[in-house]
Amino acid sequence: MQQDYNPAEIELEVQKLWKDSTVFRAVEDPSKEKYYCLAMFPYPSGQLHMGHVRNYTIGDVIARFQRMQGKNVLQPMGWDAFGLPAENAAIKNKVPPAAWTYDNIDYMRDQLQRLGFGYDWDRELATCTPEYYRWEQWLFTRLFKKGLVYKKTAAVNWCPVDNTVLANEQVIDGCCWRCDAVVEKREIPQWFMKITEYAPDLLKDLDQLEGWPEQVRTMQENWIGRSEGLDIQFDIVASDESIGIYTTRPDTLMGVSYLAVAAEHPLALAAAENNPTLMDFIAECKQMETSEEALETAEKKGVDTGLTAIHPVTGDVVPVWAANFVLMNYGTGAVMSVPAHDQRDYEFAKAYGLPIKQVIEPAGSEECDLGKAAFTEKGKLLNSGEFDGLTSADAFGAIADFVEKNNKGQRQVNYRLRDWGVSRQRYWGTPIPIINCEKCGSVAVPEADLPVRLPENVIVDGSGSPIKSMPEFYKVACPTCGGAAERETDTFDTFFESSWYYARFTCADNNEAMLDERADHWLPVDQYIGGIEHAVLHLLYARFFHKLMRDEGLVSGDEPIKNLLTQGMVLKEGTKMSKSKGNTVDPKGLIDQYGADTARLFIMFAAPPEQSLEWSDKAVEGASRFLKRLWKAVYEHVEAGEVIALDKSALSDEQQDMRSKTQQTLQKMGDDIGRRHTFNTAIAAVMELMNSLAKFEDDSPQGKAVRQEALEIAVLTLSPITPHICHVLWQALGHNEVLVSVSWPDVDESALVQDNIELMVQVNGKLRSKIKVAVDADKASIEALACADEAAQKFMEGKTIRKVIVVPGRLVNIVVG
């Protein structure tokens, strides 16, 4: 064994051994319990960042730990390779997105290998290859025929100067990020997936996801947003038209003082023809951003359309306003407004002098002052004619019955979730496999013609997608009538690719089918690890895709992911590491200087996985120092010569204590890594063990045997985290087999039993003393011992004992007064 720890040398050697022996190749084996461990695949942006290092280290630790538990582990890796940054890089560097992406993948693959992650590289995939995306094109055409996809117009951000569609991210304060022109909303035809049809399923099956963090399930539940309410029709005065609205508060129906419609609502557009003020307002609304955040935080504005509507119950006439806070794409594009009982309506009514009519009064002692704010609680009805006196709950039914009987509306379950718009007007994505024919309409590309390949040798200059000006791409014959037709030139949202890659990893080499029987062997994913930022969108789309694939007979099972771990961000100086802030730390420098094991150890030690992690150069040195100490401890032990077998019956008290510490550590490591995923406390436990061992200066034959055991446990339990150094140390400790094939050791329970334990003694809840008692002492004797304790008695002088609380194994609290 070498005297000094030389990470660069041993890590490359051990990595070569793993590669040559193909230990991480996953082969289906029905005789072993399977374990599918998946970390969210990266976007190949150029180089790994610390967030990746953290994500993939967590995954690798769990995978290696499960392997030691005897599981047949699948841990794959691939590339989420389509996306916007490739186009931006293409414009900047004049390199085609494909070339840029493949170069990045090559570089980043090397980085991952240098970190020693145990991936099955045979299953590697990149979503930008036709071998991958052809299958989502294929699935899309099946869903098209099933009626689960459809086309409708929807708004996009349009930069009138660059003549291009902008992502929300590229709109800064309502202006284009590159040319600063004011961005407009533009309505264009786009493809949608009917995710709302699966909303009840997506909601219900959240109950199955016991291995998911509660917060993620709650966020998804709120995002889906099931509500029960009433669809109601308001007829327009002097017209055949009517406005449909949806409300979850029918009890407030008598308090409606106006209706609000979206600026792009057909009735508003028609009314604007001879109303210049309304026309100006509609034009102004065109310059709003499309994001919900911008919409909700913008000042609420509106204009009277001049139209009026008839209240379906009272027959009263109410005005119709056009308002900037009503979304045309959401629901019916119209809402009823009850200023007395909705805060947003209240503020709008105050600003525009609209009436505020109270129809609900508090049923209890809640505060209600309509001079200050709306009363939004439920209560009792008033000013509501025949419904007066009903509770909000009873009024819901009564008013629903009334409206239904009079054919003015019906009960309705609604979801906040909207259908998924999958069209993108970008180049670097999966071509949507549809052909538009003047005669036949939208026609799916026949299966035999798939994949629709994306031309890769192109120039991207920021003036829109190059395939939109490539006749050789879009000019085709209609598959149905054979006439001249045009291919769809939009591409899929990149969430499309990431929604099913977890399944494709199980059979990435199948060129005949999207998935095969191996999908059912490996799925569901036993552990998925990724950033909390994906809590709703990516994870909801993946769940949706799984149900789509299930209903196509491609997978069985309702849910794709059994256990989810959401990791926090990596920060420096309290903020997210980013290029623009110039506070990034390149993993390359870290590995070159300290090695992969130190990088892995630091990042797992600095914080528990769910929390954000503060970067610290000094703490990295600390991690490196610990590994040097570990190396030295093994070196000195090995140099001290032969070790005899441990004889448990012949140990001194100190030797027993050391053994006890070793076994406690083993137990804690298994629990911390396997169940709690608190790798930071696991590492702290090994550090404690090593600190104890440093103080254990017993060179007798049995002392050396005890030390041998402690070092073996330290090396084995640390090996999922720092696998390279542990591999070498394990062999130095006299073992011939390779560490990756060694099982997790069993705890020797007999070493954990204690005769005496220490109890805290409190007086009135404050710690005053400690007593030693037998582990099986009864309550009465513990009470007596505590009350007789000298230090405790000082605080009891002149007072009477009111109560004594004994918490077994923990403390005694004497309450005096």
Add this chain to the structure above:
RNA sequence: GCCGGGAUGGCGGAACUGGUAGACGCGCUGGAUUCAAAAUCCAGUUUCUUCGGAAGUGUCGGUUCGAUUCCGACUCUCGGUACCA
């Protein structure tokens, strides 16, 4: 705005089920070693203190024998908000 998190020494964090607040690491202080330094090793390290103790987990209030942990109100901060991934 809305939905979901977070806040504990000088710093990262620990305290798992309401029961010893500050494990482990970093930093700092003192010592050993060294011609000297680096590295390494040992000891100490929440604050205040009349050395008896007292205070202390973002703020204010509550429940309890006992609250970092449970409840209510708030402040700041982070993630998401449907075209960043």
